[in-house]
Amino acid sequence: MAYNYNPYMMNPAYTQQQNMIQQNQSNSGFVSVRNETEARNYPVAYGNSVTFKDETAPYIYTKTMGFSQLDRPIFDKYKLVKETPQDVAETNEKPKYDTDVVEKLQDEIKAIWGEIEALKKKPTFTAKKVSE
Amino acid sequence: MGMLFQIMQLYQQFKTNPMGMLSQRYNIPNNINNPQDIIQHLLNTNQVSQDQVNNAMRMRNDPQIQNLFK
Numbered sequence: 001m002a003y004n005y006n007p008y009m010m011n012p013a014y015t016q017q018q019n020m021i022q023q024n025q026s027n028s029g030f031v032s033v034r035n036e037t038e039a040r041n042y043p044v045a046y047g048n049s050v051t052f053k054d055e056t057a058p059y060i061y062t063k064t065m066g067f068s069q070l071d072r073p074i075f076d077k078y079k080l081v082k083e084t085p086q087d088v089a090e091t092n093e094k095p096k097y098d099t100d101v102v103e104k105l106q107d108e109i110k111a112i113w114g115e116i117e118a119l120k121k122k123p124t125f126t127a128k129k130v131s132e
Numbered sequence: 133m134g135m136l137f138q139i140m141q142l143y144q145q146f147k148t149n150p151m152g153m154l155s156q157r158y159n160i161p162n163n164i165n166n167p168q169d170i171i172q173h174l175l176n177t178n179q180v181s182q183d184q185v186n187n188a189m190r191m192r193n194d195p196q197i198q199n200l201f202k
Contacts, residue, residue, distance in 0.1 A: 031186055031189065031190070032193065041168055042189075043172040043175055043185055044175070044182065045181070046175075046176065048182045050186070069176075
């Protein structure tokens with residue numbers, strides 16, 4: 001009696017699961033969390049840093065563990081701000097230099113130059129020996 | 133027959149007290165009894181890597197995989 005059962009044939013559901021896992025592993029390196037608490041409680045190895053993306057709010061979290069058990073983990077929270085077309089236009093504009101300052105000080109500059117020229121013309125005194 | 137009996141014993145042991153078996157296998161102290169602390173202990177003792185933890189957590193949170201266990 002011949003049996004058609006092949007124990008080496010892969011279960012299709014298991015193969016599909018393997019493919020899903022391989023697809024999920026090739027991601028950007030962010031760990032998705034549902035809230036800040038989940039990120040704070042996430043297990044991180046000593047000397048490692050993990051970056052989280054909040055699925056329900058526009059935040060990125062980073063949790064960094066030191067190399068010693070005495071070090072407390074460093075937790076940072078970053079807010080994502082969407083850039084509008086107006087923001088892009090403002091950043092592309094050339095920076096405005098304040099030219100009013102030079103115009104305002106023009107009179108003062110002229111006065112100082114005048115004083116300098118006057119000082120140049122002042123007579124200089126030289127020491128002369130007085131005979132007894 | 134002896135090997136089969138041992139396997140059955142291990143299976144029964146795991147069925148009744150899975151945490152006991154895992155704690156023994158991975159040297160987890162008795163005072164560590166919740167998943168987060170267990171994973172942190174495995175990380176601290178270099179029994180698993182950060183990448184392995186990240187992949188496992190990603191799999192656990194994947195809705196497609198969660199459906200497989202329903």
